[in-house]
Amino acid sequence: MRFGRCDDVEIAIKLNDITFKYSGASDNVLENVNLTLNYGEFALLSGVSGEGKSTLLSIINGVIPFVNSGKLSGSVEIDGKDVTKEKVSNRSKLIGTVLQNADEQIVYDYVSDEIAFGCENLNVAPNEIENRIDKYTSLLKIDKSARTRRMSGGQKQRLITASTLAMEQRIIILDEPLANLDTVGAHILLGALKRLADIGYAILVVEHRIDIVKNYVDKVMWIENKRVFTSDNKDTLYGTVKPIESSYKGTQGKMLIEAENISFFAGGRNIIDGLNMEIKAGERIVLLGENGCGKTTLMRTLAKLNKLSGGKITQSVTKSDRANSKWFSLVGYVYQNPTYQLFMPTLLSEISYKAKNEKTAEEMIKAFGLEGLEQRHPQSLSEGQKRRASIAAICAGEPKVLFLDEPTVGQDYMNLCKIVDTINSINNLGTAVVTVTHDRRCAAALADRVLIMNNGKIIKEGDSSLADEFLK
Numbered sequence: 388m389r390f391g392r393c394d395d396v397e398i399a400i401k402l403n404d405i406t407f408k409y410s411g412a413s414d415n416v417l418e419n420v421n422l423t424l425n426y427g428e429f430a431l432l433s434g435v436s437g438e439g440k441s442t443l444l445s446i447i448n449g450v451i452p453f454v455n456s457g458k459l460s461g462s463v464e465i466d467g468k469d470v471t472k473e474k475v476s477n478r479s480k481l482i483g484t485v486l487q488n489a490d491e492q493i494v495y496d497y498v499s500d501e502i503a504f505g506c507e508n509l510n511v512a513p514n515e516i517e518n519r520i521d522k523y524t525s526l527l528k529i530d531k532s533a534r535t536r537r538m539s540g541g542q543k544q545r546l547i548t549a550s551t552l553a554m555e556q557r558i559i560i561l562d563e564p565l566a567n568l569d570t571v572g573a574h575i576l577l578g579a580l581k582r583l584a585d586i587g588y589a590i591l592v593v594e595h596r597i598d599i600v601k602n603y604v605d606k607v608m609w610i611e612n613k614r615v616f617t618s619d620n621k622d623t624l625y626g627t628v629k630p631i632e633s634s635y636k637g638t639q640g641k642m643l644i645e646a647e648n649i650s651f652f653a654g655g656r657n658i659i660d661g662l663n664m665e666i667k668a669g670e671r672i673v674l675l676g677e678n679g680c681g682k683t684t685l686m687r688t689l690a691k692l693n694k695l696s697g698g699k700i701t702q703s704v705t706k707s708d709r710a711n712s713k714w715f716s717l718v719g720y721v722y723q724n725p726t727y728q729l730f731m732p733t734l735l736s737e738i739s740y741k742a743k744n745e746k747t748a749e750e751m752i753k754a755f756g757l758e759g760l761e762q763r764h765p766q767s768l769s770e771g772q773k774r775r776a777s778i779a780a781i782c783a784g785e786p787k788v789l790f791l792d793e794p795t796v797g798q799d800y801m802n803l804c805k806i807v808d809t810i811n812s813i814n815n816l817g818t819a820v821v822t823v824t825h826d827r828r829c830a831a832a833l834a835d836r837v838l839i840m841n842n843g844k845i846i847k848e849g850d851s852s853l854a855d856e857f858l859k
Contacts, residue, residue, distance in 0.1 A: 397426040398467060399558045399589030400447060402615075405461035407439075407446060412457070416442050418613040420461070424591055426557065429584035431600050431621075432593045434610035435799045436771030440593045441487060443610070444560050447591075448484045449475040465558065480509065483551040485561040487593075487770045487797065489543035490724055498524065498538075498546060499531045505554045516553075523549040526579055528572070537654045540567035540723045540793065541678030541825070548576060552583075559583070561592045563770065565599060566796040567723060569677045569825050570858055577603040595771075595799055598629075598827055630855065631804060633832035635811045640668030642703060643788055643819055644689055649698035650843075651681075651688050658684045660843035661698070666788060671814055672821045673830050675857050676840035682823045683723060685840070686790045689821070690720045704787050716741075719786035723793045723823075725777035729765035734776055737765050741784030751779040754809040756802050771797035775806065782813055789813065791822040795829055807832050830854035 405420040416439040424430055434440055445451040452459045453474045462471045465481050486492045495501040499520050506516045524531040527545040538546065544567050551559065559580070565573045573596070581603045584590045594600050601621050608617045644666040651659040658681045666672065666689070674682045687693045689700065691710035705713050722728050731737040734757060735748065742748040752758060755775040760768065765776050778794055791810070795803055807829050814820045822833050830837075830851075837853040838845050847853070 397587075398423060399426045399428075399465070400424040400591065401464040402443075402446070403462045403464070405443075405446060405459070405463070407442060407451065407457055407459045409455070409457040415613060417446075417610075417615075420613075420615045422608065422615050422617070424558075424589050426587050426589045427584060428606065429581055429590040429604045430592070430606050430608055431597070431604040432591060432608045432610070432615075433595065433597060433799070436595075436775075436797060436802050437769040438610045439613065440610055441562050441769060443615070444484070444562055444591070444593060447478075447560055448482050449473060449478040479556075481556055481558055483554050483556040483559045485548050485551045485559070485564050487562040487566065488724065488726060489540065489547050489566075490726075492547045492550070493535050493543060496535055498529055498533045498535060501535055501546060502531070502550045502553050505550050509554055511554075519553040519555070523553045526552075526575075528575065534654065539679045539683060541569055541572060544568055545572060545576065545678070552579070557587065558589045559591070561590075561594075563593055563595070563797055565594055565596045565825075567678070567793050567825065570599070570827070572678055573599050573825075595797060595803075596826065596828070630828050630830075631807055631832040633807065633811065635815075635832075637671040637811075637814050637820075637835045638669040639835075640670075640817060642666075643668050644700060644702045644704065646689060646700050647698055649688060649700060650696045651684055651693055652696040653684075657696070658843050659688060659696075662844055664689070664838070664845065666819050666821060668787070668819055669814065669817050670819055671811075671833055671835045672819075673834035673837050673851075673854055674821065674823045674840060675825075675830070675837060675854060680840045681843040682840055683792055684843075686720070686792060686821060686823060690718055690788075690790050692720065716784060717787045718790070719781035719784060719788070720790045721778050721781050721792060721794055723796075725770070725773040726766065728777045728780070729773060732764060733762050734765050734768070735761040737776060737780050738783050741780060743783075743785060747783050747785070751783045751809075754805065754812075755779040756805050769797070771799070771802065774798070775802065778806065778810075782809070785813075785816075786818060788819045789821070791820065791824075793823060793825070795824060795826045800828070803829055825858070827855070827858035830858055 402422040407417045408415045502520045503516050527549045580590050606619045646664045650657050704717050739748040824830050831854040834851040839847040
């Protein structure tokens with residue numbers, strides 16, 4: 388491979404005076420952005436949700452302007468060559484991209500086929516493809532024979548990263564690669580990326596879980612006021628690392644949902660295995676555990692989105708035990724992937740759909756930091772904004788029980804605080820809140836009771852301090 392050079396430094400990515408505005412938008416997302424990433428460097432790109440981080444990655448890999456249109460000025464250099472007019476297919480020979488939404492990047496039913504797909508498109512020899520499948524499934528702790536649709540969110544995240552790394556481009560850009568990853572999985576991935584940087588790869592990662600990333604990267608970049616700033620001092624972003632401190636405590640009222648010896652069987656195994664659990668009005672429960680241990684399945688089962696394989700669930704939320712419209716008006720469920728949940732033509736209509744009245748919708752929009760976006764289509768928002776929109780839409784319906792699956796993925800520290808404050812305010816009105824998270828920044832601040840899961844069972848229970856202990 389030929390390297391671009393500047394004063395004997397091997398340059399992988401160079402952006403020159405980049406300014407961009409989406410089609411139909413009135414304002415620029417980025418203005419006069421200059422950025423350099425060298426081979427052998429591992430850089431973090433941070434910034435407020437919706438400020439243009441994913442947009443910047445799309446400009447680098449050519450998705451902008453060749454897939455997502457807009458007005459782009461300036462130039463993009465990859466490996467010393469001006470590729471501003473080169474389409475995605477040409478740039479992808481040099482750049483591997485891990486998208487923010489795993490489901491949008493998975494094509495095949497089996498892990499091995501998914502990893503092989505990208506390699507085949509680069510004309511990698513069949514025997515070498517098999518070697519890479521073994522190498523990267525082992526590296527990221529994935530079963531190569533697994534069915535992709537049965538994987539947890541964190542497992543899917545590891546899969547799309549493995550698929551990208553298997554193509555072995557020497558420039559890798561990753562958009563929120565730690566989304567839904569447990570702490571062990573996050574360190575495995577970051578360690579692998581660091582080793583690649585050490586042997587000459589260029590790695591650029593967008594991530595908000597700075598507490599985990601900080602010790603692996605060489606320098607930090609952040610977007611502010613539409614421009615990119617760079618520092619070799621990794622402590623520059625320290626303010627976004629510390630866990631949220633909260634003295635708020637929920638209360639325990641009457642029993643709302645009680646699970647007795649429940650099980651859920653799928654894919655040849657019990658994902659939930661003889662589990663007992665109670666949810667009381669006004670309490671806050673945080674579920675922790677490694678990827679694939681059954682956290683999401685448990686929440687879906689308690690919310691009557693899964694049919695029990697065994698045991699029983701009793702509830703006092705509604706008079707009927709059926710999973711009918713009355714049940715789902717009082718039991719709110721925020722999915723791990725917000726794209727599945729947003730369906731109205733504007734953000735305002737999305738939040739208003741379940742809201743008791745217009746005032747409630749407006750209050751939720753403000754509480755979750757979505758002001759000014761009311762007339763935007765929800766699917767046009769950034770991933771972080773989509774996630775806040777999906778939470779706001781469910782909270783506007785004032786549920787008695789609120790299930791949250793990874794609600795803080797893609798959130799900067801300021802918006803993370805808004806989410807925590809708003810959820811705790813809703814809980815203060817008597818709503819029971821059950822949260823699945825791997826985010827150390829907020830887990831303790833959302834918990835009165837912490838339950839740790841492993842292999843479909845609850846193996847440990849404690850107060851909020853257990854969250855810090857488990858996620859450290």
